[in-house]
Amino acid sequence: MGKLHMVDLHGQYLKIKSEIDSAIMAVVESTAFINGPEVKSLATELQTYLNVKHVIPCANGTDALQIAMMALNLQPGDEVITASFTYVATAEAIALLKISPVLVDVNPDTFNIDPASIEKAITSKTKAIVPVHMFGQCADMEKIMAIAHKHNLFVIEDTAQAIGADYTFSDGRKAKAGTIGHIGCTSFFPSKNLGCYGDGGAMFTNDDTLAAKIRKMANHGQSEMYIHDEIGVNSRLDSLQAAVLRIKLKHLDEYAAARNRAADYYDKAFANHPNIKTPVRAANSTHVFHQYTLKLIDKNRDALREHLKANNIPHNVYYPLPLHFQKAYQDARYTAGLFPVSEELCKQVISLPMHTELTNEDMDVIVNAVRKGL
Ligand SMILES: *Cc1c(COP(=O)(O)O)cnc(C)c1O
Numbered sequence: 001m002g003k004l005h006m007v008d009l010h011g012q013y014l015k016i017k018s019e020i021d022s023a024i025m026a027v028v029e030s031t032a033f034i035n036g037p038e039v040k041s042l043a044t045e046l047q048t049y050l051n052v053k054h055v056i057p058c059a060n061g062t063d064a065l066q067i068a069m070m071a072l073n074l075q076p077g078d079e080v081i082t083a084s085f086t087y088v089a090t091a092e093a094i095a096l097l098k099i100s101p102v103l104v105d106v107n108p109d110t111f112n113i114d115p116a117s118i119e120k121a122i123t124s125k126t127k128a129i130v131p132v133h134m135f136g137q138c139a140d141m142e143k144i145m146a147i148a149h150k151h152n153l154f155v156i157e158d159t160a161q162a163i164g165a166d167y168t169f170s171d172g173r174k175a176k177a178g179t180i181g182h183i184g185c186t187s188f189f190p191s192k193n194l195g196c197y198g199d200g201g202a203m204f205t206n207d208d209t210l211a212a213k214i215r216k217m218a219n220h221g222q223s224e225m226y227i228h229d230e231i232g233v234n235s236r237l238d239s240l241q242a243a244v245l246r247i248k249l250k251h252l253d254e255y256a257a258a259r260n261r262a263a264d265y266y267d268k269a270f271a272n273h274p275n276i277k278t279p280v281r282a283a284n285s286t287h288v289f290h291q292y293t294l295k296l297i298d299k300n301r302d303a304l305r306e307h308l309k310a311n312n313i314p315h316n317v318y319y320p321l322p323l324h325f326q327k328a329y330q331d332a333r334y335t336a337g338l339f340p341v342s343e344e345l346c347k348q349v350i351s352l353p354m355h356t357e358l359t360n361e362d363m364d365v366i367v368n369a370v371r372k373g374l
Pocket residue numbers: 060061062063086087089090132158160161186187188189199200201
């Protein structure tokens with residue numbers, strides 16, 4: 001058994017090394033480093049994979065969220081509803097534009113934004129909802145889209161953790177995560193399920209007008225060469241990253257299957273443990289297991305972490321603090337106990353190694369260490 005990793009990017013690379021190496025060298029030889037044919041091909045291939053009309057690559061997932069809000073013309077003072085239990089980037093992109101992030105609680109089983117809480121948080125200033133598909137599983141999009149429709153709101157999906165997940169509507173129709181709302185935003189950060197070898201991101205939309213606006217905002221607000229109608233940003237995916245992503249996209253479903261095999265193995269190993277709650281699989285979404293996250297019941301997480309650390313077992317806590325307790329997002333509205341589920345989850349959760357190269361032998365070591373540490 002080799003060294004254990006939270007994410008084994010090197011092991012994954014070795015399996016596709018010759019393809020990756022030649023694709024990278026081909027970009028170097030072409031010197032088409034920016035906006036080269038690789039970027040266009042990636043966009044086209046992702047459109048097909050996701051069954052979405054437009055894919056607009058950009059520099060990272062945080063930019064994708066920011067550009068999405070700029071493209072929707074959201075203004076300072078507008079309110080955007082998102083989850084209190086998420087990675088900071090979601091709220092950061094909102095707050096940077098002087099839009100007001102309005103946080104709401106999540107579902108204790110799926111970790112995803114709670115539709116009933118969204119509806120309660122809507123005011124006359126609300127303009128958009130940003131559901132985050134946490135840890136690889138879709139938020140309750142059918143309910144969220146119905147709320148958005150009723151109140152005339154935009155929906156921006158943060159699908160940085162769930163690319164490839166399938167959502168099933170009650171009529172049986174299926175759609176990929178990120179293609180249901182007005183705009184989907186993703187990240188190609190190396191450790192994400194579809195990760196490049198640096199930074200990268202993309203936006204998805206089925207709306208032609210929005211796609212044109214997104215392209216413009218990501219490119220200095222430029223309508224034609226050196227003609228700038230609006231203040232935009234500079235956010236590009238480079239060709240080297242696109243070349244890597246094109247190869248990894250071909251393996252994405254196989255990677256998701258490997259993650260699911262690992263999740264099933266962990267699930268079985270922890271089944272019926274009185275102090276462990278394994279991840280709940282939502283009925284209306286497949287899970288692509290960006291993270292495999294346990295909830296500890298009546299056990300001290302710090303003690304377990306100490307034990308795992310002493311035994312060199314990688315693990316992490318996503319996330320130790322809900323957004324409403326973060327100094328940068330403090331607000332008089334946000335008192336302790338306001339979002340009890342998020343607050344409780346931040347104390348209970350622990351994520352175990354989850355990647356495409358995990359062996360049963362690796363997981364046996366991890367499982368035994370967790371059991372001993374409780
Ligand atoms: C990773 C991540 C982002 C940000 O992506 P970057 O490419 O790192 O900017 C945004 N939202 C969520 C939920 C993420 O997990």
